[in-house]
Amino acid sequence: MHIDWDRIKQLTDEAMAEPSTGDSWLEERYQEDVPICGHTNPYYKFFYLTAKEFHPQFSVELGTYRGNTAGHLGVGNPNGTVYTIDWHRDSVDKVHQKVAISVGNRYPNVSYINTASWDDGTVRRVAEVASRTPIDILFIDA
Secondary structure, X not given: OOOXXXXXXXXXXXHHOOOOOOOHHHHHXXXXXXXXXXXXOHHHHHHHXXXXXXXXXXXXXXXXXXXXXXXXXXXXXXXXXXXEEEOOOOHHHHHHHHHHHHHHHHOOOEEEXXXXXXOHHHHHHHHHHHHHOOOOEEEEOO
């Protein structure tokens, strides 16, 4: 994937305006985060705009939380593959995990992987896809 860094700077500014993805379900998930975090998260919009502009074929997110980044990448480029990985362990995490699972269920190009990112099986699974389609976007939010 070729990145135009000047365009990335423009997309950063555009993301701050929090444009709609056009997907009402994802927009509702975006708004649900506001009371949890105390603010919006325009970086999700940045991922949406970046995926829409550059068409990454394979994106990987480490640290899923509620799956919003993965959802925005998936909606931005429905033809790309998105893996989002988190191990959601405690009871509070299980609430957020349900949302992450729903993102993976809603978008056929998004796979939620419930394990540690360093787990041998997870590493092999990502490496197997990456051997055919290199990782275009790697977001480490873990």
